Amino acid sequence: LYPIMGQDIYLLLPPAFEETTVRLGQTGRPLSLRSRRRGAGRYIAGVTVDGVALDRNWVGHAELLATQVLEFDLSDDAVRWELQPDGEWMRRGPVDFAEGDAQSWLYRWVDSRQRR
Numbered sequence: 001l002y003p004i005m006g007q008d009i010y011l012l013l014p015p016a017f018e019e020t021t022v023r024l025g026q027t028g029r030p031l032s033l034r035s036r037r038r039g040a041g042r043y044i045a046g047v048t049v050d051g052v053a054l055d056r057n058w059v060g061h062a063e064l065l066a067t068q069v070l071e072f073d074l075s076d077d078a079v080r081w082e083l084q085p086d087g088e089w090m091r092r093g094p095v096d097f098a099e100g101d102a103q104s105w106l107y108r109w110v111d112s113r114q115r116r
Contacts, residue, residue: 043076
């Protein structure tokens, strides 16, 4: 989880562990973070919040405080996310890295956004 300064959201990042429990805030309520890996599992293929599939790559602070189990499904395949007109992110499927490595793909993507 990566907090975004000035906002009440946390970006989801692949955990480096299979399972851990953290204590939240002043209440000390436990939050279990679990991961299921396929292969090296470098990319997030899906996330569930208390067993319900999450359709975005972030969680809100209030949502996190109410969550008991955050489970990550990790894969060797990157997943593409697209920003929708309503401002929501939507998972769109695998990323096609056919034109070079992931770093060059990222540079091309940023360049295409800056030209708009």
